[in-house]
Amino acid sequence: MSQDFRLDNVGMVNREKKISFKFNGKKYFGFEGDTIASALIANGVHLVGRSFKYHRPRGFFGVGVDEPYAILQLDRNNERDPNIRATEQEIFEGLEVKSVNCWPSVSFDIGAINNFLKMFFPAGFYYKTFMWPPSFWYKIYEPFIRMAAGFGEASIKHDKERYEHKYEYCDLLITGSGPSGLASAYAAAKNGARVILAEDKPRFGGSLLTSDVNIGNQTGIEWTEKIIAELKSMPNVTVKNRSQVFGYYDHNMLVMSERISDHLPKTQKYLPKQRLWYIRANEVLISSGSIERPLVFGNNDTPGVMLSSAAKEYMKVYGVLVGKKPLIFTNNDSGYETAIEFKKNGVNPIILDTRSNPSSDIITEAKNLNIEIRFSYVVVAAKGYKKVKSADIAKISDDKKELFNIENIECDCICVSGFWTPSIHLASQSGNKSKFNEKIDAFVPDKSKQKENTIGSANGIFTLEETIKDAFDKGFDVSNKITEKNNKVSVPTVVEKKSSDHDKFWCVPLPKGKSYKRFLDFQNDVAVSDIELALREGFRSIEHVKRYTTLGMATDQGKTSNLNGLQLVSDIENKVVPQVGHTTFRPPYTPVSIGAIVGREVGKHSKPTRKSPMHSWHEKNNAVFVDAGVWLRPRYYKQGNEGLFEASKREAKNVRQNVGVCDVTTLGKIDVKGPDAAEFLNRVYTNAWLKLPVGKARYGVMLREDGIVMDDGTTTRISENHYHMTTTTAQAANVLSHLEYYLQLVWPELNVNVVSTTEQWAGAAIAGPNSRKLLIKLFPNLDVSNEGLPFMGYKEADLFGVPAKIYRISFSGELAYEINVESDNGYFMWEKIMEVGKEFQIQPYGTEALSTLRIEMGHVAGSELDGRTIPYDASLEGLVSKKKDFIGKRSLNRSAFTSTDREKLVGVVPIDKTTSIPEGSYIVKDPKAKLPNPKLGHVSASCWSVEYDNPFSLAIIKDGKNMIGQKLFAMSPLKNKTIPVEIVSSHYVDPEGKRVRS
Amino acid sequence: MLYINCPHCGLRSQNEFAYGGDATVKRPELNKEISDQEWDNFVYLRKSPRGKHLELWHHISGCRQWIKVERDTSTHEIFKTYKANEAIE
Secondary structure, three states: OOOOOEOOOOOOOEEEEEEEEEEOOEEEEEEEOOEHHHHHHHOOOOOOEEOOOOOOEEOOOOOOOOOOOOEEEEEEOOEEEEEEEOOOOEOOOOEEEEEOOOOEOOOOEHHHHHHHOHHHOOOOHHHHHOOOOOOHHHHHHHHHHHHHOOOOOOOOOOOOOOEEEEEEEEEEEEEOOOHHHHHHHHHHHHOOOOEEEEOOOOOOOHHHHOOOOEEOOEEHHHHHHHHHHHHHHOOOEEEEOOEEEEEEEHHHEEEEEEEOOOOOOOOOOOOOOEEEEEEEEEEEEEOOOEEEOOOEOEOOOOOOEEEHHHHHHHHHOOOEOOOOOEEEEEOOOHHHHHHHHHHHOOOOOEEEEOOOOOOOHHHHHHHHOOOEEEEOEEEEEEEOOOOOOEEEEEEEOOOOOOEEEEEEEEOOEEEEEOOEEEOOHHHHHOOOOEEEEOOOOEEEEOOOOOOEEEOHHHHOOOOHHHHHHHHHHHHHHHHHHHHOOOOOOOOOOEEOOOOOOOOOOOEOOOOOOOOOOOEEEOOOOEEHHHHHHHHHOOOOOHHHHHHHHOOOOOOOOOOOOHHHHHHHHHHHOOOOHHHHOOOOOOOOOOOOOHHHHHOOOOHHHHOOOEOOOOHHHHHHOOEEEEEEOOEEEEEEEOOOOOOHHHHHHHHHHHHHHOEEEEEOOOOEEEEEEOOOHHHHHHHHEOOOOOOOOOOEEEEEEEEOOOOOEEEEEEEEEEEOOEEEEEEOOOOHHHHHHHHHHHHHHHOOOOOOEEEEOHHHEEEEEEEOOOHHHHHHHHOOOOOOOOOOOOOOEEEEEEEOOEEEEEEOOOOOOOOEEEEEEEHHHHHHHHHHHHHHHHHHOEEEOOHHHHHHHHHHHOOOOOOOOOOOOOHHHHOOHHHOOOOOOOOOHHHHHOHHHHOOOOEEEEEEEEOOOOOOOOOOOEEEOOOOOOOOOOOOEEEEEEEEEOOOOEEEEEEEEEOHHHHOOOEEEEEEOOOOEEEEEEEEOOOOOOOOOOHHHO | OOEEEEOOOEEEEHHHOEEEEEOOOOOOOOOOOOOHHHHHHHHOOOOOOOOEEEEEEEOOOOOOOEEEEEEEOOOOOEEEEEEOOOOOO
16 A cells, blocks of 8 residues: 555554545545544545535645534445544544535536636625525525535434433533643542543544653653543543533533544444533533634635644644645744654755744754745745645735745645634633733633633643643642642643744735735635625624624634634724624534434434333224323224224214223322312312312312413312322323412412322223123122212222222213222223123223214313313303402403403304314304405314214304304315304203213 | 522432522412402513522422522522522522
8 A cells, every 4th residue: 555645653543454445436545543634635635625605626724623624424334424524533444435515526516616706706695696586585596505505415314323411420521631631630630529531532632742842751642641541540530532522501511522433334232423421510621722823825725725733743643744845834933843843754844934033942943954944934825726736925024014026936735823722612602701812812711700710722821831830730729629638749840842922923915916815714715805895895893794704604613714804804993803802602612413412312212101001901902092292092992994083983982872991091190188288279270179078079170370271170089188189181290380389389378288190090981871880890899879979979999809999070971980090900900891891892992082072072171271261261161160269360350351252162063964174174154255264263173973973073263152053164274175064052962961970 | 501409409400490480479369359450460570680580490300399599690690599488588
């Protein structure tokens, strides 16, 4: 394998393990530990994409999270993964990636025509172009913008990978394992603090991996390895690599995404792909380091132009040369370190330094190595289209305004260094207002807002000695606050080369007669001219300039462009950078996959599933289930070829003629206990409760304070101070909170306790004319006659050895009983009912038949009590006490609620007695009236009446009771139906209620 | 995510709680004659202050107690938490 740009014996990749991968369909080789970027550069590949707007060729600019260019799409196990940074993604055997934003290929891209039309794509292009005519929006503009937008395509298939969430607590979270992170972690851990140290790269050490320093008589790498090994061995320390802390939220909650399997060919059996950590940290030390700033010059986006620190890291970590004729363009000493590294590897660089006469150890070293250095020199423009071929360079005047002696020199890469920008994102997200540090021309964190401190170069400290000392101190101080221990470790001696001051220069002026594009934001193609235009057009606030030009709005969030943009705005406005301020930093610091955010909460895990103890019986008997809140309830029990309609009709009919049994376990159940329980219920329900005798049940309606019906159900007095309340399935949790609210906050003087018992009881409703006969057989020793157990009566009994509670209540309108047993006995109860009920033609019935039965009886349920109805609307006026006060009563006097034309409950029958009325239909007087047709109300629930064998619906219509007998129309524009109907009483079956009392 | 000090359970994450609105609202006494305006104020009108706000939270996935939390609505700083009927300082 020949890799023209791979150095022998340099770097930290595993030369023993060769890995093949495909880029744009072509096979390449790299080594274990390579990223896609380092492996491609080793193979001499620099063209990896096209820019967003102009489709200009794109190479590699950085070596980590700051990468604006090399965004690829990854194909992994037949699934697409877009927005992959080539500088972060490690290669694995069989990896396939491809370029995005180019067609038909990265080398020949039709979209590049935009580059020649760039005078038509100025700042605010979208706002200016896609305005008129309005009719162009859907068919022309929107498809165009959609096609042009985005990096890559998301997979449309289900993601089969597993993602996990983890909640963690620690004394101290440290974000970044560079010198300051390692030093503070070590000091804090040795002082007994529970520490989490997070590193976003695969390797620990940060700048220590590439800098030529000595700590405690060890190289940076040796010291890193020693500290990491020791930290890993300590029980109070968690050390994580490939883990990016991307968000700093309220109350010291930080979120970290750990890439567990992204670098592996296939996720291992028990490992997720990624894990999201929610970390509640007592204290945080932000050691996220700093990112090198670019210098701005003509065509500075050409592939081959990259950060000098990136070039150095490619050499030292990956053993890869980014070029063989490098030009180093710098305004500080960092460029020299890269140049020296090139020289050591047998490559002759040329340094262009914007400073006129700097001196320092490192400059002297470069001179001693015979590196060509030109002071007061700049790159005017890069030359070459798909790769840098040469550069126009020039001498620059002391005031940095004039260019002289422009000449062209050959080079194959331009490594730029415009000094360093601290990564203050996390500190800023915590609420820390940053301050501008004149000395380093950048923002650094100001006073701590939450329990956070920033250390190392993220805090603008650029010498190793100071960084290490400060980090050891901070690690100790913070841990001392928490552990109150005093185990201080000694600070090692540090040897480093001293640097000279950087030059405040950042942007090369255009030579006369030239109009090179000088880019600030490399991912969104925002050039100096765009910012100038925005300001000419009157945009002043940096937040507006950002949105108008899209500066810093790409997926890299302006990590390399932010400060240069601010610099430019302040130059034009004759301000200083702190006056301009910076835009808000928001999470996430780096893109986070949606899968990681969602975690395991997908498909059936997106909510809990509750099943009744009889669930397996229902399954065995061909139940078709329906979601009722989080419960699964049988909708109907399928026999033969039956569908929903036939089965529910059969089941409901059997209830009316024989006897049926329905699983009512899901009903909410609340125990209300205490000497003041009766008084409490009297305040909660609209009807009177003080005189309910022991052993009797009562139907009740409860309101919200605004007078709207909240829930209904029966409550039974079990004993003097003990009531058993039932609620609807849907409102069970809300009703409990509601009761607790009043007991704890409004009437704490009431001596009452409430607790949910929903899951303690399994319930079966037995309904139909044969139900008493069945009950006699189930409870042979109990008097279940109409006198012994009257309507709304309650008895405790023995069901073949199992204690049971019998409530004579009815939702179906038939003679009916509800039997409750402890949940564990639910299955037993159900089987016994089915077994004993056989001779009475018992059949189980599901929610659909249940609905049919209650609708034709005119019993209200959720579709009528829909959060808009008051008791009078639902024919519940008989339950509203005139004598006593209760929750929501005062609201019922409001004029809107007493108005006569309120919509009220009625029954609706189609005149042809055959056409079912769709739920949600409007009731209107004249179906041909001009739109919008004034509606009288709507159909809330529909069924096929098994009593009369024709469709029947409930509706809530204006002045309802006076409309009975009228011929109107039900209109469903959705189903395109207009049905002539007659309004009838909502009590369609057994209006006198004889059956329940029989 | 907020970290709320439940006076019964100690520090717990926000996702164990449900928000309950302004804690200074007092329900009019039962059976008391009050004007439409007073009732309206109780049912509908709430202040939405920027800054300190005494509010109710229900420790719904914990001890199921309603508690009062003094929180800054702009910074989310929590100054103090109280039991349902504790005197407010």
